[in-house]
Amino acid sequence: MLVRIVKMSFEAQSIDKFLNIFEQNKAHIRNFEGCEFLELYRDKNQNNIFFTYSYWASESDLENYRHSELFKTVWSETKVLFNAKPEAWSVDKLESLK
Template identity: 40%
Template sequence: MLVRIVRMTFQEDKLADFHAIFDNSKYLIRAFPGNRHLQLLSDPDRPDVRMTYSLWDSADALDDYRQSELFRSTWAATKVLFAERAIAFSGENLETVTQIDMA
């Protein structure tokens, strides 16, 4: 399983535009072959920052998405709204720890 996190800083007056883009594409991204999860996060200390957290079957599945028309069109519409360059990184899941009820 590959975890992908993308941190994006937006022009403050462009956040609504980004949310519209995300709302229009999130179901298509979640349905893309190899995608297992897509989540949108906000930075509690920076109202202009959003992050996507996604899970992919493999690096190849993520690469297939990144080569798709869906990604190209969504990213082209999104990146013009940035105040800073996006930061993206991937990692392979080595361990998952969940809270268990000890009662």
């Protein structure tokens, strides 16, 4: 399993638009082949910084999503709202608590 963490920072006036984009597309992303989990987090101290946290069955599933029309549409709507370059990490889950 691959875990993908993406950090995004937005202009204050763009936060609601981003949240609407996420709300409209979260079910489609969660149902994309290979996506096993998706959550959205907001920084406690800087309310314009968000993180997506997702589980993918394999790296190829994530790459298929990243090359899909769904991703291209969501990303094109989202990236114009950034006030800083997004950061992304792909990590392997080594341990999990139940």
